Amino acid sequence: MIIDKKLKGLVIKKFNEFFLVAIMQHENFEFKKKFLCKIRKSVNFRNQFVFVGDEVIIDQIDLKNKRAIIESLVKRTNLLERPSVANISNIYVICSVEEPKLNLSQVNKFLISAEQMGVEVSLVLTKCDLITEQKRIFLIDKFQKWGYQAITLDLNNLDNFKKFLDLLKEKKCSIFTGPSGVGKTTLLNRIIPNLNNTTSPVSSKIKRGKNTTRNVELFSLSSKSFIVDSPGFNMQALEIGIRELPNLYPEIYQQVVNQGVKCKFRNCTHVDDDGCNLNKDFERYGFYKEMIESSKSHCCLIQGD
Numbered sequence: 001m002i003i004d005k006k007l008k009g010l011v012i013k014k015f016n017e018f019f020l021v022a023i024m025q026h027e028n029f030e031f032k033k034k035f036l037c038k039i040r041k042s043v044n045f046r047n048q049f050v051f052v053g054d055e056v057i058i059d060q061i062d063l064k065n066k067r068a069i070i071e072s073l074v075k076r077t078n079l080l081e082r083p084s085v086a087n088i089s090n091i092y093v094i095c096s097v098e099e100p101k102l103n104l105s106q107v108n109k110f111l112i113s114a115e116q117m118g119v120e121v122s123l124v125l126t127k128c129d130l131i132t133e134q135k136r137i138f139l140i141d142k143f144q145k146w147g148y149q150a151i152t153l154d155l156n157n158l159d160n161f162k163k164f165l166d167l168l169k170e171k172k173c174s175i176f177t178g179p180s181g182v183g184k185t186t187l188l189n190r191i192i193p194n195l196n197n198t199t200s201p202v203s204s205k206i207k208r209g210k211n212t213t214r215n216v217e218l219f220s221l222s223s224k225s226f227i228v229d230s231p232g233f234n235m236q237a238l239e240i241g242i243r244e245l246p247n248l249y250p251e252i253y254q255q256v257v258n259q260g261v262k263c264k265f266r267n268c269t270h271v272d273d274d275g276c277n278l279n280k281d282f283e284r285y286g287f288y289k290e291m292i293e294s295s296k297s298h299c300c301l302i303q304g305d
């Protein structure tokens, strides 16, 4: 019953020393073919960890009992911490427009730490039922200037939700992140049937402790797409090097990359540098400057959940 063939698979779940691996063929995932695997005890695997989202090569495939051995790990493109997930392709920063109120400085921090992962970053504004159409358009326009095409959602608008879902189905591996109480779990419960994570009104958030760590799992949205079934909690400390910061602001890197803006010095921080040619007339410049200043001295922590 053990086939004489090695296959590439994707780790979709991890529990203790076991991994649930779905077979990948031609970059598509055959989620129906899942194998319970353990890691081969070998020198190659010494000190190596395998995470959900990792691509692996499996061997000793037992079709009848759906068991196999993970033989090796394919090089990963990135690794997110808390929850630990490898090979994320898209981060969705979720923020509500009200309850809790939109906090621009917080939105900025979430966007920047998401950008730091080097993946495609998108902004989703929830609870748009709580604002006027005029305000919604105003916010879309604001974030357009920040370099983001904001996706606006509200619980009552099914059309917008369906459009968002179609978008997610185009992306390889998405994860949500954002502050507490914005509706991340509500959204995940809608996207993933039977997930039934608990949601709670904003007021009870403070009393409630932090989510106890639960094992993350990948949920398949289409044959080439999946989503992490719980939000990224802490997008780690914003410990960003001064050199890296300009690359995390679309308003800056678009000037440099697309418009060919050149400053006198290649490592210009675009603050008070001699011969700086950057157009600083954009809303987030103040946040940028603050981040440059603080990364010179210390790093700041941001809280998600």
Ligand SMILES: Nc1nc2c(ncn2[C@@H]2O[C@H](COP(=O)(O)OP(=O)(O)O)[C@@H](O)[C@H]2O)c(=O)[nH]1
Pocket (backbone or CB within 6 Å): 126, 127, 128, 129, 130, 153, 154, 155, 156, 179, 180, 181, 182, 183, 184, 185, 186, 187, 198, 199, 200, 201, 202, 305
């Ligand atoms: N008015 C309104 N409330 C929402 C919407 N989406 C979620 N909520 C509520 O916001 C609260 C927090 O939602 P939850 O999903 O637990 O947020 P999380 O902390 O980001 O996971 C819940 O009481 C939800 O019912 C929405 O589109 N409109």
Ligand SMILES: [Mg+2]
Pocket (backbone or CB within 6 Å): 184, 185, 186, 198, 199
């Ligand atoms: Mg939640």
Ligand SMILES: [Zn+2]
Pocket (backbone or CB within 6 Å): 263, 268, 269, 270, 271, 273, 275, 276, 277, 278
């Ligand atoms: Zn400059």
